[in-house]
Amino acid sequence: MAKIALITGATAGIGEACAHVFAREGYNLILTGRRRERLESLASAINNQYNVEVAIASFDVRNRQAVIDNLNNLPDQWKKVDVLINNAGLSQGLDPIQNGDASDWDTMIDTNIKGLLYASRVVSNWMIENGYGHIINIGSIAGKEVYPNGNVYCATKHAVDALNKGMRLDLLPHGIKVTAVHPGAVETEFSEVRFKGDKDRAKKVYEGFEPLVAQDVAETIWFAASRPAHVNINELTVMPTAQAGATSIFRKNL
Template sequence: MKTALITGATSGIGKATAELLAKQNYRLIICGRNVEVLNQMKTDLSANTEIFTLNFDIREFSQVEKAIHSLPENWKKIDVLVNNAGNAHGMDSLENGNIDDWDAMLDGNVKGILYISKLFIPRMKSEKSGHIVNISSTAARQTYANGVVYCASKKAVDVISEGMRLELTEFGIKVTNLQPGLTETDFSKVRFKGDEERAKMVYQGFQALKPTDIADAISYCVNAPKHVCISDLTIYPSAQAESRTVYKNAGL
């Protein structure tokens, strides 16, 4: 039985991925900051597989290191690492940007991937196996005004994924970089700091992607034959042409 560790597992894409992989008989280490949700997920998913929960903030290396080192020996071999945790805060121009928002995005979207991957790569190399899936965004493909720092953080994920592939392929480790387009999660609610009405407007007038759509893609990638590696995968809803262009009410 393979073991998968998923960061940001308590909502959205991470939660949908955990639910799907549990049905596919993966043992799961689900990570997040919401202890109550983690415990409920453990209860729900334990009907299908073994579940281990870790509560930490991906932005703090000391917390990441302590959590990972706390894993029992029989949970320390990870076959699949899904680096899903991330965030978007605010839509301000650079001159009006909030420094705390910038730190949250760069620490969560960039450093978080580096922190947790650093701790698992050595064992993957020694085992000569493993699969790292990094969740980027179509925002990495086209920068948009008032989202420059978020776009930059996701562009960094692309670069990190490419670098991982260059460093790890010879050791039998697969690396997948996945770029979702507009996906209806709590993403916009967080970005707009709890303004639910503004968040809803982002997804009105067209059919956005669902977290389960991205979970399906992740499942396809990690369950592909050993000789197949999906290196980069971009997924748009059918109404979206690129990061900045969505055709609402177009009958798509």
């Protein structure tokens, strides 16, 4: 019987890349995200390319009841989840704390922390009942370092780092693996979302060096997920060669 991976935030970027990588490796997929049309398009592409089954569930991870209802309404055979990839996350704004937008703060806290908790609360209980499972939390170099004007986003990713460690301890008696993957600069929709659609400003983030792409992170996630049963990778930090820290990037010709 094929294994199952549940991926939150699967409509773009790292989540979408994970869907292709895990389908390539023979996993059936549960794909979740806010944009149903993108989920349907991705499911169709995967069905055409790989010999796997795909279920989709469209909801916003910030909505606790929607997370609970959509996941619990899946057929029982889809609750045999082997890998949960808590990928849904975002950044909003890049302002000093005194100028921060409270609605941006709420969006980041509700998505990056509470959304991860809501999905983990449901799926971890399935895994305990099943007697197996692996939760992979997508953090960030922002969860290891704080950079100017990153205040609340960095705080949410520091929370993910702490929650990852807490999950590892709490789920240890149940044999559930827990891993965090912390990427550095990855060229996805991330900066466009942060800058609220300003493509020119987003493009400047990656000027002068070669950033990671979503596939790089997805392959790292797959590496962690594919270790033998007795091996748990607690955390991995993956960076572009040109990036040594959150704000240490070597940019050529700039």
